Amino acid sequence: MSILRKNKIDFRLCAEDMPTKWYNFLPDLPKSLPPIRDNGHHSAQKISEQIRPKILLEQNNPKTQWVDIPTPVIDRLIQCGRPTPLRRAYGLEKYLDTPARIYFKREDTLTTGSFKLNTALAQAYYAKEEGRKILISETGAGQWGMSVALASQMFGLKARIFMAKCSLAQKPYRQHYMKMLGTEIYPSPSQKTNCGSRLLNRSPEHPGSIGTAISEAIESALETPDSAYLSGSNINHVHLHQTLLGLEVKKQLSLAGEESVNHLVACVSGGSNLCGFMMPFLKEKNEGLDIQMLGVESTAAPRLTKGTYEYCRSDVAGYTPEVLSYSMGKDYIPAPVHAGGLRNHNSSPLVSLLYKEGIINARALDEIKAFEAGRLMLQTEGILVAPESSHAVAAAIDLANDAKESGEERVIVFLASGNGFLDLQGYNEVLDL
Amino acid sequence: MSILRKNKIDFRLCAEDMPTKWYNFLPDLPKSLPPIRDNGHHSAQKISEQIRPKILLEQNNPKTQWVDIPTPVIDRLIQCGRPTPLRRAYGLEKYLDTPARIYFKREDTLTTGSFKLNTALAQAYYAKEEGRKILISETGAGQWGMSVALASQMFGLKARIFMAKCSLAQKPYRQHYMKMLGTEIYPSPSQKTNCGSRLLNRSPEHPGSIGTAISEAIESALETPDSAYLSGSNINHVHLHQTLLGLEVKKQLSLAGEESVNHLVACVSGGSNLCGFMMPFLKEKNEGLDIQMLGVESTAAPRLTKGTYEYCRSDVAGYTPEVLSYSMGKDYIPAPVHAGGLRNHNSSPLVSLLYKEGIINARALDEIKAFEAGRLMLQTEGILVAPESSHAVAAAIDLANDAKESGEERVIVFLASGNGFLDLQGYNEVLDL
Numbered sequence: 001m002s003i004l005r006k007n008k009i010d011f012r013l014c015a016e017d018m019p020t021k022w023y024n025f026l027p028d029l030p031k032s033l034p035p036i037r038d039n040g041h042h043s044a045q046k047i048s049e050q051i052r053p054k055i056l057l058e059q060n061n062p063k064t065q066w067v068d069i070p071t072p073v074i075d076r077l078i079q080c081g082r083p084t085p086l087r088r089a090y091g092l093e094k095y096l097d098t099p100a101r102i103y104f105k106r107e108d109t110l111t112t113g114s115f116k117l118n119t120a121l122a123q124a125y126y127a128k129e130e131g132r133k134i135l136i137s138e139t140g141a142g143q144w145g146m147s148v149a150l151a152s153q154m155f156g157l158k159a160r161i162f163m164a165k166c167s168l169a170q171k172p173y174r175q176h177y178m179k180m181l182g183t184e185i186y187p188s189p190s191q192k193t194n195c196g197s198r199l200l201n202r203s204p205e206h207p208g209s210i211g212t213a214i215s216e217a218i219e220s221a222l223e224t225p226d227s228a229y230l231s232g233s234n235i236n237h238v239h240l241h242q243t244l245l246g247l248e249v250k251k252q253l254s255l256a257g258e259e260s261v262n263h264l265v266a267c268v269s270g271g272s273n274l275c276g277f278m279m280p281f282l283k284e285k286n287e288g289l290d291i292q293m294l295g296v297e298s299t300a301a302p303r304l305t306k307g308t309y310e311y312c313r314s315d316v317a318g319y320t321p322e323v324l325s326y327s328m329g330k331d332y333i334p335a336p337v338h339a340g341g342l343r344n345h346n347s348s349p350l351v352s353l354l355y356k357e358g359i360i361n362a363r364a365l366d367e368i369k370a371f372e373a374g375r376l377m378l379q380t381e382g383i384l385v386a387p388e389s390s391h392a393v394a395a396a397i398d399l400a401n402d403a404k405e406s407g408e409e410r411v412i413v414f415l416a417s418g419n420g421f422l423d424l425q426g427y428n429e430v431l432d433l
Numbered sequence: 434m435s436i437l438r439k440n441k442i443d444f445r446l447c448a449e450d451m452p453t454k455w456y457n458f459l460p461d462l463p464k465s466l467p468p469i470r471d472n473g474h475h476s477a478q479k480i481s482e483q484i485r486p487k488i489l490l491e492q493n494n495p496k497t498q499w500v501d502i503p504t505p506v507i508d509r510l511i512q513c514g515r516p517t518p519l520r521r522a523y524g525l526e527k528y529l530d531t532p533a534r535i536y537f538k539r540e541d542t543l544t545t546g547s548f549k550l551n552t553a554l555a556q557a558y559y560a561k562e563e564g565r566k567i568l569i570s571e572t573g574a575g576q577w578g579m580s581v582a583l584a585s586q587m588f589g590l591k592a593r594i595f596m597a598k599c600s601l602a603q604k605p606y607r608q609h610y611m612k613m614l615g616t617e618i619y620p621s622p623s624q625k626t627n628c629g630s631r632l633l634n635r636s637p638e639h640p641g642s643i644g645t646a647i648s649e650a651i652e653s654a655l656e657t658p659d660s661a662y663l664s665g666s667n668i669n670h671v672h673l674h675q676t677l678l679g680l681e682v683k684k685q686l687s688l689a690g691e692e693s694v695n696h697l698v699a700c701v702s703g704g705s706n707l708c709g710f711m712m713p714f715l716k717e718k719n720e721g722l723d724i725q726m727l728g729v730e731s732t733a734a735p736r737l738t739k740g741t742y743e744y745c746r747s748d749v750a751g752y753t754p755e756v757l758s759y760s761m762g763k764d765y766i767p768a769p770v771h772a773g774g775l776r777n778h779n780s781s782p783l784v785s786l787l788y789k790e791g792i793i794n795a796r797a798l799d800e801i802k803a804f805e806a807g808r809l810m811l812q813t814e815g816i817l818v819a820p821e822s823s824h825a826v827a828a829a830i831d832l833a834n835d836a837k838e839s840g841e842e843r844v845i846v847f848l849a850s851g852n853g854f855l856d857l858q859g860y861n862e863v864l865d866l
Contacts, residue, residue: 008448009448009508009511009512010447010448010511010512012445012447012448014443014445015441015442015443015445075442076815078442078443079442079443079520079523079524079814079815080815081542087512090512091512091587109514109542111815111816111817112815113854150811150815153812153815154524154815172857172858172861173854173855173857173858176857176858176860176861176866177811177817177854177857179861179866180808180811180812180817180857180860180864180866181811181812182812375613378583378613378614379586379613379614379615381512382509382512382513382544382545382583382586382587383544384544384610384613419854421546421606421610421852421854421855422606422854422857424605424606424609424610424613424855425605425606425609427609427613428605428609428612431613433609433612433613
């Protein structure tokens with residue numbers, strides 16, 4: 001009988017195996033997160049309290065080690081494909097001829113095609129519980145926007161998304177998807193907000209950025225009654241919601257008979273996929289297990305590997321607080337790589353602390369290397385990952401090659417954070433198909 | 434505790450539950466399939482024997498009730514996402530306020546995004562076993578082409594695909610996917626074949642069709658040493674390979690605690706998704722169980738509901754035999770609907786016999802009704818299905834509404850044959866988003 005049939009390739013969990021609590025990893029950190037600076041012309045702290053559901057603010061610093069996931073959130077996560085598979089990458093291993101055992105977590109199988117849905121559903125639920133009627137957010141490449149669109153629909157709420165004008169043109173399919181769910185979409189900068197209007201007056205052809213879109217979304221939330229603003233990354237409650245990833249992977253590695261894991265690999269920007277995946281392993285790492293955590297960024301915005309650890313903010317209008325993070329500087333313009341999720345000018349305070357303290361390592365990879373790894377992943381495993389995820393694939397391949405070099409049986413797990421079907425145009429351009 | 438968590442919404446099978454044999458349903462038919470007519474200017478029978486692996490010809494009429502699936506095929510099916518989920522459509526049921534219990538089989542979760550992969554992997558394997566080096570086929574909307582591209586790659590073979598010129602322009606993303614897998618792609622009509630050249634000489638702007646693409650693929654297979662021609666539908670061995678669908682659904686309905694099913698619904702063209710899904714239930718239906726089988730076609734090509742039962746062939750050049758089937762006539766030009774998989778001018782002999790004998794019913798639905806059902810499916814279940822599959826959704830909704838009308842607890846299962854991410858442009862145009 002085939003080894004694959006005996007559950008040795010696809011370590012599936014059933015609905016009843018779905019975690020029912022998120023893991024609060026803050027107690028496992030070596031030190032507290034540095035305080036924010038709230039010296040903009042708005043009070044970022046007050047703004048945050050006004051636009052976000054109260055329980056989400058509490059979840060930025062939970063009082064307990066475990067946080068209950070509300071049942072309606074669990075139900076919808078299951079409807080949308082959780083728990084997601086963990087797959088052994090036999091095809092890739094064979095191609096690389098490596099003694100390493102490579103696994104990958106398939107967040108690409110969620111119905112929106114990315115891991116972002118995990119927190120969108122939770123945030124939408126809490127907003128609804130507080131009586132909010134419309135969810136407002138920004139989106140870069142569009143994966144987060146799609147998740148907000150679906151989550152709002154599933155809880156009977158409306159959604160409004162500001163998407164950088166340049167990305168909207170580059171990724172029309174994601175816009176169609178959001179519109180099918182009744183989401184209002186504004187290309188940022190837009191005339192919908194004062195901040196957007198000012199930018200357009202100054203520069204009518206402004207291409208927009210994630211920074212302009214955040215500012216417009218926050219302003220819109222401040223001015224729209226019964227609205228809530230949702231964040232797709234960067235902030236602690238988002239990282240908390242994403243711990244589902246690591247909690248599931250731990251169960252699945254155990255099903256796979258792996259007693260330990262040597263390398264965890266994920267792409268990194270705000271870092272919610274990385275933190276959600278890796279932080280449930282931090283306690284074991286603290287206890288001395290050899291678990292190496294690697295964040296992979298894009299050379300288009302090499303915040304960790306080439307940035308400066310400094311106070312800066314995420315948006316252009318100054319609605320967000322200044323946070324201590326690795327940054328390229330607030331005026332940095334990244335190259336227009338297709339991995340839109342990796343283009344932010346700064347990282348989150350948490351990821352920055354993890355890097356500063358040596359808990360995670362980081363590498364920056366260029367787009368061609370990443371997309372070539374994405375192609376190899378498709379060719380050997382049959383799975384097309386998102387441009388962001390392809391950075392993790394490329395780094396995992398290098399680790400597997402290192403293992404071959406040293407002849408060691410390393411266990412490598414990487415995160416396939418999203419699906420690449422809607423990025424085929426990008427693959428086509430970069431790989432010159 | 435949530436009812437969804439206790440495995441009451443997502444009836445997952447593990448790799449070890451994957452069927453290891455296909456089901457030969459031919460003995461369950463009320464009569465034999467009518468003979469082919471082989472009176473073209475080529476001998477279609479001889480051509481078929483030359484271009485197809487021998488074992489596939491045998492599998493058109495297996496000698497046993499069950500046919501072993503080769504282990505390497507099982508392995509790759511598992512790698513690509515089999516067994517696929519069966520989901521209870523609680524969201525849709527609630528929206529419709531129906532007493533019906535609605536389930537759907539998620540072939541959209543296969544890594545190529547459609548059920549076509551099930552037979553592509555089997556055919557590629559047999560071709561490789563016979564020493565063939567290159568797989569040649571045609572594709573309409575591109576789902577079949579993507580599956581051939583991946584299957585050939587997974588067995589270390591090359592692939593060559595002829596795709597109707599008009600579809601190639603309409604669905605560029607599918608072309609990029611195939612190219613990532615190293616597939617040669619020709620817009621049909623092409624200069625690559627005599628048949629294509631003749632068409633181009635006569636009419637340089639010829640938009641191509643599935644009929645031109647089949648002719649070119651067969652000619653190319655006849656003239657390419659060590660090649661094999663693969664069929665995506667219509668022919669018995671394809672229907673056989675797709676019986677995985679029905680076999681898995683039966684196991685899953687049993688997990689769901691359903692003792693019987695009242696309605697099976699699938700879109701239909703050549704009919705491999707319909708037959709693979711429904712034929713494993715035929716024996717029970719013959720024994721008197723109330724299982725109603727419904728095929729849903731497009732009003733753009735209403736072969737079963739408005740066509741004529743007559744001998745005709747599938748390609749323009751006359752390489753395929755004449756078969757007795759419901760047909761719109763070989764010169765019929767369907768409206769350019771986005772459900773490219775439902776545009777063929779005739780149905781398969783098997784589906785035609787099933788309809789003629791009253792085993793399946795049929796309905797034709799227009800594109801707007803289908804796409805509106807697709808949108809409702811996304812809104813209520815979070816899953817975006819392919820345009821073809823949206824026809825099945827629309828018909829299932831009507832059946833659920835009928836059940837509401839009559840107050841009956843009917844069990845409805847429909848097939849989500851494919852994923853709609855790459856068809857978002859079509860949804861956008863038809864729904865005027």
